Amino acid sequence: MVMKIVVLGAGVIGVTSAWYLARAGHEVTVIDRQPAAGLETSFANAGEISPGYASPWAAPGIPLKALKWMFMEHAPLIVQPRPDWAKISWLARMLMNCTAEAYAVNKSRMVRLAEYSRDCLIELRAETGIAYDERQKGTLQLFRSEKQVTAAEKDIAVLKADGVAFEVLDPAACIAAEPGLAGARHKIAGGLRLPGDETGDCLKFTQSLAAMAEAAGVTFRHGVRIDRLEAEGDRIAAVHTSEGRVTADAFVVALGSHSPQLVREFGIRLPVYPVKGYSITVPIVDEARAPVSTVMDETHKIAITRLGDRIRVGGMAEIAGFDTSLKAKRQATLTHSIEDLFGGAGDQSRASFWAGLRPMTPDGTPIIGRSPLANLFLNTGHGTLGWTMAAGSGKVLADIVSGRQAEIDTAGLGYARYLRTPRAARPQLGKAALPA
Incomplete structure (x- = not known):
């Protein structure tokens, strides 16, 4: 009908x-x-299409990690102290999902939908010829410590269960996949690469x-x-x-x-809360140092993505209601991540800075x-x-x-x-x- x-x-x-x-x-x-x-x-999200990295933020160990992040100079999570019942309620429900059992259920649901979505996008692209600075060169989750390498085992178990292709890489293999990381070799402990992932400009x-x-x-x-x-x-x-x-x-x-x-x-009580994210977009000035696809900096929870002749750096989570103001300290974190890993690849003097509100559910x-x-x-x-x-x-x-x-x-x-x-x-x- x-x-x-x-x-x-x-x-x-x-x-x-x-x-x-x-x-x-x-x-x-x-x-x-x-x-x-x-x-x-x-408008200016991180740019990666990453079904295999479709994971809930609510995960075992997150409450403790969140406390540690609060004292980091370049913290991936910022919780504004202003009282807000919706925020308190949402955070409480998120904490209830920080169990191994809930994480496995939620991640499986998310990967199922994300894998299907990637297939739909491939079909849509073939049907229409739509262009959006797309690349099909996989994504790399970069670990800076052995602890992060070990912690990835729970995600690898879910990837295996859902039949998602993946590669566990040592530092040399990470650089082979992303040659622009050569200057940061001493900062790399390993990586998890998903060859089926894609990138592109969402706008x-x-x-x-x-x-x-x-x-x-x-x-x-x-x-x-x-x-x-x-x-x-x-x-x-x-x-x-x-x-x-x-x-x-x-x-x-x-x-x-x-x-x-x-x-x-x-x-209808939708448990959807705005979680603010930031990005910068910089023009590429050195191709040899630029990323090939997306590199996800696990330490700072930041994605660095190649979009045509630009690099998009996006991430962080600021829980501050509907505030979309731009904060220089957040831009500094994004700049630090890309310069630390792909130093000199982009022209930071011409960076465009943006913030948007991600609609998050607690699970x-x-x-x-x-x-x-x-x-x-x-x-x-x-x-x-x-x-x-x-x-x-x-x-x-x-x-x-x-x-x-x-x-x-x-x-x-x-x-x-x-x-x-x-x-x-x-x-x-x-x-x-x-x-x-």
Whole structure:
């Protein structure tokens, strides 16, 4: 059955959702407050498409590591002390997932979706010829200590269980894979390389796919503020925007960190919290010193990625609500990581600095599928892996909305995993506001 569907949000998740919904034959409209697609969280992320590194932040040992990180000069995690109940609640739920059992379940779910998404992206690229500074040269997780090498064993066990190709490398093999690391040989203890991983510019992809979707009949309404949803019975009747009321047969919430505010008053409690990440983008000035693909600096939790004639350096996690201000100290951490490993590869005097809000769930797995309201669907909470999981998430969502069986097992991907009892799923009708 052909439906009229409104997708709320034009980041990489909203645009891929719209693309696959349109391919399924539906009439699709995308609404977003920005003047073009991909201008918020999708704008300048780290650039890696890394299914094998799809891991929840909630892991055994993380609470102790977090305490140590607080005293590092270039800390990968920063928790602002300002009181915030949503932050406290989210952190408490994340800590509850820091067990070996929970980690194995959550990582398996994430790898399943991420591997499928990579396959969907390959298929989409072959079908459309879309270009986005893409490379298919694998990714390298770089360890600076033997302790990190040993700690990777739990991830390797999951990779084996899920059939993900990997290579355990000694320092010499790391440099063979990434020759630009030669000057940092003495800082390398080993590495874990995933040859099936890819890289690419998420913004270029999102905007190119949006143009293709528009040519295929999708309507994009940019610069339109989303104010609230209007419910009738157990369904959404319309979305109220700065340009009036918009009706549809179904609605998809793909608003990243802003998703919870829109649905909260309907009794839907999305445990999605904004975790701020930073990146710098620098032009390459020495090809011989530049990365070939993505190198993930395990010590600083920073990814260094080759994007055409640029290097993107992204990472860190700052838990500070919806604050997107740029802090010089964070840029210094990014600069330190790339210069420490690929010194002289990029022109730091021409670096562009950016910060965005990653929509994180406490267990790491995104929320994809039906909501307790009959015609309201969710595609949000992808955290640091929105680019990695985008194509697969969009296709899974389109299958669910269309009433088709998804091509992968969707168990554990939906909102239902957060419901303690069936009664909790009963919607509370009302109006939900979204900040401008």
